[in-house]
Amino acid sequence: MIQNGDAIPSVAIKLINKGGVTDADSATIFGDGRVVLFTVPGAFTPTCHNNHLPGYVSAADAFRAKGINRVICMTVNDQHVVKAWADASGALGAVEFIADGNGALTKALGLDKDMSGGGMGTRAIRAALIIKDGIVEALFTEDQPGQVTSSGAPAILDIIESMPA
DSSP states (O other), X not given: OOOTTOBOOOOXXXXXETTEEEEXXXXXXXXXXXXXXXXXXXXXXXXXXXXXXXXXXXXXXHHHXXXXXXXXXXXXXXXXXXXXXXXXXXXXXXXXXXEOXXXXXXXXHTOEEEOGGGTOOEEEOSEXXXXXXXXXXXXXXXXSTTOOSTTSHHHHHHHHHHSOO
């Protein structure tokens, strides 16, 4: 698993924002400024859709006020599903999305988990990272399925307040 002080690897991904869906490189996306990345097991899944994403959408302005340049949600789903989720949730403009369809970035970060027992295949664990100029400053993962505590927006905002700018 990626650790504090590690660089974000270079992996081809699909970035979804107000401009649409574009091909991008993860090292470029995270390489400039301060970014909060939160990872979720799946678009439209109950905890992700109802508990995790909404906190970041409502806190987007607070993150920006604390010097965060981008808030990005990543999931192992194809870009069509992620774009539909971004649109349906009303998150675009507040949050950008990474569709990691094959889980390449998720695996490169060591944030992957086999959820085949539940019929979901390999997915991202629920986590949040604070990244500055492509380097992980802090990583938080959840211990229990369906739990949004240490990776939720309120916890990450509190951590950012205690960190040097």
